[in-house]
Amino acid sequence: MQASPEFQELRSRFRSFVFPMTIAFLVWYFLYVLLSIYATGFMGTKAFGNITWGLIIGLGQFVTTFLITFLYIRFANRQIDPRAEAIRLELEGEAA
Numbered sequence: 001m002q003a004s005p006e007f008q009e010l011r012s013r014f015r016s017f018v019f020p021m022t023i024a025f026l027v028w029y030f031l032y033v034l035l036s037i038y039a040t041g042f043m044g045t046k047a048f049g050n051i052t053w054g055l056i057i058g059l060g061q062f063v064t065t066f067l068i069t070f071l072y073i074r075f076a077n078r079q080i081d082p083r084a085e086a087i088r089l090e091l092e093g094e095a096a
Contacts, residue, residue, distance in 0.1 A: 006083065006087055010080065017072070021068055021072070032057050
């Protein structure tokens with residue numbers, strides 16, 4: 001089953017979402033870390049009131065995490081799960 005075209009397509013679709021999203025998030029995260037280390041003046045600058053850019057970007061990390069989770073769930077429900085279910089049914093049908 002692992003060598004079947006259906007399984008290979010499933011892996012390809014999964015990777016086409018997960019790898020770019022992971023790279024994008026890591027770049028975003030390391031940008032935050034590097035700004036925190038090397039751009040302390042910018043990160044400490046007040047955007048409005050007592051809210052600094054560092055706090056806004058830091059909270060943006062949480063928002064980004066929830067957004068990626070939402071996007072992955074939607075992607076998995078539409079693209080991954082139906083194909084995985086079809087492969088599972090085919091595999092169980094052959095085993096029975």
